[in-house]
Structures are given as C-alpha cells and as structure tokens.
Amino acid sequence: MNAANTRKIPKKKSQAYEIWRRFKKNKTAMAALIVLSLIILSTLCADFIWDYQKDACSINIKNRLQHPSWEHPLGTDELGRDMLCRLVYGARASLTVGILGTSFALLVGGTLGAIGGYYGGKLDNLIMRCTDVLLAIPGLLLCIAIMSAFKSNVFYISLSLGISYISKFTRIVRSSILSVRDQEYVEAARAIGASDFSIITKHVLMNCMAPIFVQYALAIGSRILSVSTLSYIGMGIQAPTPDWGNMLSGARAFIRGNTYLVMGPGVALLLTISSFNLIGDGLRDAMDPRLKK
C-alpha cells in the first residue's frame, strides 16, 4: 500500500455548503442576513405576543397618538394602535408580496429570457420586442392600472408587481445566457447527447446563477418598496391590514408633532431593503467558485 492510498480522502462537501462557507466570511452580508432573519422571525412570532385583531386592527381612541413609552415602545398611531405591533405585522404583508411578486417575475421573465437567449432568431426577437413594450410602460403606472382592474388582495398585488418586473428578468437572464451559450462546454454537453432542456437548465442557467440571484435579491427590495408606495397612495394593501406603506400614509398628517410615527416604518423599510441588497451582493461573491479560498 502506498502513501497516496492510505491518506485520508476528505469528505465531499456539497456545493450549497461551500457557498454558505464563503458567504459566512462576508461580514456585511452576514449582518444583513441576521437583521433580515430577525425581521422574519419577529413577524412569525408576532401571534405569540399580540392579538392581531385586537392590537393591530381595532381602534382604541383613548390611546391615540401616545409618544413612545414602556408600554408602547414606538408609540401609538392616530387610532390608538400600537406602532410596534403594526410594524411587525406590516412586515408580513410587505415580505409576502415582495417575495411572491419577485418569484413570479423571475419565473416568467427567466423562462422567456432563457428561451430567447438560447434559441435566438425570430423567437428571441419576438420575446425581446414584447419586453420592450412592457418596459416602455412605467412600472408603478402598470401596477396601478392592474390594481384598479382587480381586487386589492395579496395575490393580485404580487401579480401586478411581478408583471411590471418581468422585462428586467427577461433581459438579465437573456444577456447572461448569451454570454454562456457559445462556450465550448455547452457544445461539449451537446456532444455527449444532452437534450436542450438539460443543457439550458443545467449547464447554461447554472452558470448564470450569480447575476440572477443578485437581481432576485435586489428585486425583492425594490418590490417591497413598490408595495409600500402603492399602499401609501391607497392602491395597495388596504386598511386596516397593516403595511409599512399605509402606515406612512396615515402618519403623514401628524409628522410635525409625532415624528416617531414615520420613523418606525421608514427605518423598517430601510433595513429590509438594504438587507436584501447586501445579501444579494454577498451571494454573488460566494457563488463564484473561482473566488474559492
């Protein structure tokens, strides 16, 4: 037996583990992940602390516009509801819509982009011209148009936010695929008899994951901002369901005397969106095997 055979073979680490190992080294991304986890955790645990109907939705005029105190850490709003409670429940709506909307956009836009980029030719042209049309309509205006046609519930809000983002994903996925599809390993995959579907999903798309992931994370942030905007102008999530946008909208009238009312939702939006952005950046660095140390 020679030395090479007796040496211990290191256990194979999965790719996800490797990505996680590299992600961990990025301190800002980790901080963002922790902040985001806390936000998600708090909104999941909210039911143990508060009663949704009683604390977040029902009016309690006696308590209106209380400044922050031990009882109400972020004060109360103009209808006497606890701001912290509403903030935590508001995260639920914002995050759900943000993630659902972005996923919808990724699914549709990504598929179209992948098909267009890989096959090229007339099909690509058709898809890209449709994308251009969609891109020519201002996103928020499109959302408002769709929202006024449908009911304001979480599903339709996600759908409208998703549709207005499809073109971004189509373009990003298509351009990433264009840069990969003529690589020799794609031809090599064809030469070992792989089908178009498996080439697109495995060899081509997997090599484009980094920009798509970054865009996905950034898009969630942007969608959360958009849903807040929609709610702020009254087209999004409807009262009494708490949402950061309609909380800001309600607080607008009291901004001089009760500044704390805008601080809560504002800071929450800031933290959530920048967390998503930083996580996106961290993922991009972590997913590139060439940076492996």
Added chain:
Amino acid sequence: MSNDMNKTNDVMLDIKNLVVEFKTEDETVQAINGIDLKINKGKTHGLVGETGAGKTTTALSILNLVPFPAEKPTAGTIELDGVHLYKTNEKGECVPALTEKDYQSIRGEKVAMIFQDPMTALNPIFTVGDQIAESVRLHQNVDQAKAMERAREMLELVGIPAKRADDYPHQFSGGMKQRVVIAMALACNPSLLIADEPTTALDVTIQAQVLEMMRGLRDKFGTSVLMITHDLGIIAEMCDEVSVMYAGRIVEYGNLEDIFDNTRHPYTQGLFNSLPNIEDRKAELKPIRGLMPNPADLPKGCAFCPRCDYAMEICKTVRPERKWLSETHCVECHLYDDGKDVSKL
C-alpha cells in the same frame, strides 16, 4: 456477396460526397465541398489541413451539430456503423434521417468528441466527477452513485487519482483537464471517437503524454478514431490512414506510407516542406506562399491553384478529378492526369 457483407461490417464511418454550405444574406461560404471519408473499425484516420479547411465542420456534421446558419449538410450521406445519419428528400436536399432524440442517444454513446481547448470544454461550476457522470447517466440507466463510481474509474484510467473527482475544473492543470475531457468522451465506450485537435492547446511534453494515453486507450477498447489535427507529427504517431484537406476538399488520401514517403499533391508537399528538418539545421523552411482562398469565393478550378508552384493553365478552370494512384492512395491534382510526366515531382 460475402465480400460485400464483410465490407459493411468493417466500416465504422462512411462519409460520401458531403457538402456543407453556410448561406448568409450576401454570400455562400462553401465550408465542405464534397468529401469522402471512410474509417474502418479500430482504425485511426487522420484529417489534416490548415485552419479553415473544414476539418471541424466535418466532425460536427457527424454529430448533426453543424452550427447556424447551415445547421445541416447541404448534400451527401453519412453512415455510422451501418446506420444512415442523413438522407436525401424528394427535393434533393439532405435532411437528418433520425429524430433529435436519436441523435442525442448517438452523441456521447456511439460517437464521442474531444474538444480542442480543455480550458473551456469543462463547465466551471460542476466538479469533474459530476461532468463525467452526466455523460454516463444520459446514456446508461444508472443512479448517480453508480455513475460517480464509473466517473472515478474513468479518472483512474486516464491517470488522475479517483479522489480528485470532487474537484472543480479550475483546480486542474491544462493537461489534466484534457485528460478529464478524454475520460468524459470515453465514459460510455463510444465506438467512434472524434478528437478535434486534442493536443493543440497543450505544451509539448503534455502532448506526448496525452497522445500516449489516447493510443493506449484506443488499443484497449478497439475504438475507431477520427483524429483532426494540423500537426503532421501527431499523424505519424497515431494514424493508420490520412486525408489531407484543403478548402473543403480532400486533396490527397492514403495510408501513412503513401502520404509520408510518396507524397503526391503539391499542397501535401508544401506541408512537409514547412516542417523544420531536424537533421539539417541549416535548411531553410519553405512555407506555402499565400493564404487559403476565401471559402465564400473559391477559385473555379483547383482551389490550391493560386498558391501552387506547378500550376498549369488547366488548373485555373477545371477542378481536378480524384485519381487513384494505387489501391490505397488517391490524389486530386491535374499533374497526375493521364500522360503527364510526374517524375519531376
């Protein structure tokens, strides 16, 4: 009759009158203009020629992977181990004879290809083991663990320790990557291996190792090989028969002896003259003058005519016919037309 039977059974690849044209809006690029090529089982056939002669297009035609805008040969037939890969339809056009699914099952399983540049032929985000296993899983009904087992076996076979199957391509050197590519190609025991300039991207010492290994594996598995190269040294090392390709035509064909000792075509002679002579260090290199003609605008007669030292009037206007000089040796050149004095060559 029985002789005929034997013949079909022995032939691994039979290309007849293959034509590939790339038509664009303003020109037609004639990449391949009617070549015939036959490889017997277990034999190695060398395809030699300069850049742009149509060598790679020939290889891709066998796999039905001719790139856009041609996507398929314009004319001709290709027969692989008795199976027709292309047929001619009523309009006289060449069309694929099999479904895309059938081609997918042929690629990798019956015909495997080794690519020129190992640096780019491997997907950077999968481990080399995964990539070899993919080829196995596509063609054999086995689970991932079995396929990985086979991948490790293949790596050992090409001289890479099996435990490196979990490493990524960037952790390998160029020569090792080419071994991985070869392992990938051989994983399903293909009956025909197309090696498209397998050593061009490697340095000389690694070239020798890789060639030595390929020769060993070829003899072990009895694989037929189509060796595409522009290096006559590799041809001399590896091949049984040689086709010299120029501007989409095979200008000279023969066994090693025919080509190396009885060189007939002026182009083949030019190729040999461009090699440095190790015995006579003072001898001057005689490169072939000029460049290959634009394949979108080939000369009317012999394509080599503008660069040929022996060009005659007839060469400018009439395309030379194939001339058999012996049973194994043929050439396309007017110098060997009947009654011509060939002794001066």
